[in-house]
Amino acid sequence: MIGSLLKRDLAKFFPFAGGGASLPVMFFVAVAMLYPFAVGPDVNILSRTGGGVVWIAALLAAILPLEKLVANDIELGFFDQLRLRGLTEEVMMAVRLIAHWLSFGPPLILATFPAAALLAIDGPTLHLLLLGLLAGTPGLAAIGLMIAALTASLRAGAALSGLLLIPLALPILIFGTGALARQDAVSLGFVAAISLGLVAMAPFAAGAAIRAAREV
């Protein structure tokens, strides 16, 4: 059952798989493309600030898929039907977390290559950037899932989820960009630790939120 569910979730969220969820990646590349136009083509400025811009773009791109992440399936009665078949909300949300990360983490990491070229980011920085995104995007996905589940039953949920994600994602951003400034991968350990904690917590928090949304 879990295999079929993961397959279905991936078909729904994976970019270019028909679900039309390629928007975050496009947005991410668009920011990297616009930035040189805005600050000018000075290679020094670009390569010094480019890493930070990539991180900000990744963080903002993580907001885009949240609107449809959970609310649609609550409306369809999808989680209800899975519950009737004996699946717990925690398992549903764990599967959703995996599908969400797969459909936005790896594509974003791949899109970092063209972004780095546009922002004149050098080799060692690109290396830290890729490692940082690999460690940080699962955490961003977990925050996103929790927020999407919590705000699913609210009328202005979509607008609110963007505002909620930003402060919660700050630690990941600080440690992720800290590694770039010091050219040292140590602080990426913190990013990975934060991500791990969030990933472990998300299925339970999001599952409880879905259950609570039923009891109105």
Next chain:
Amino acid sequence: MQAQLTATNLACRRGDRVLFQKLSFALSEGQALHITGANGIGKTTLMRALAGLSTPFVGEVQREGELGLLDERPALDLEQPLGKALGFWNRVDNCENPSEAQMRLGLDRLLEVPVRYLSTGQRKRAGLAALLSRKVPIWLLDEPLSGLDVAAIETVTRLIEKHVKSGGLALIASHQRIEIEGLQSLELGDFVPSYAEWEEEE
């Protein structure tokens, strides 16, 4: 098929208002119960409480045997063609012969059509096809006839009858008339608490 569904002293509420109270019944295999009542009286709330999707305010629900719920949301992906959307549930449920149920409900010609283009009645039939191929003993049907045309009402009524006769259990919440042999009926309006302010609102 082993099936049993018992509600004891059930009360449910929506917001601060108690919708109904002191509701008790016991059903076993081969029995069907028609729950009637005006719109908004709490039929759907009762169905969800019986299905275990919400906790009743007072009382408890006991059941034996697997349960399927058909409500106004058949949980089919709107973007996908009907065949694929139903196929997902058939895989989840390990159905042996899902096309049989689809044929019987006249869905075989709609399998290529995206769910978003289907009418209310067609979606209802699709939900029923998913329930039918699950082969569970307890059916909770929330307004199973709404949106259906005359021919489909007849088909669905016969399907429910057949399910009950072959040892199933069916609970039907509907304001419409349903002609099934041996169908018991329960008027939810009889269990509405008679608060003074509640009568004023009416």
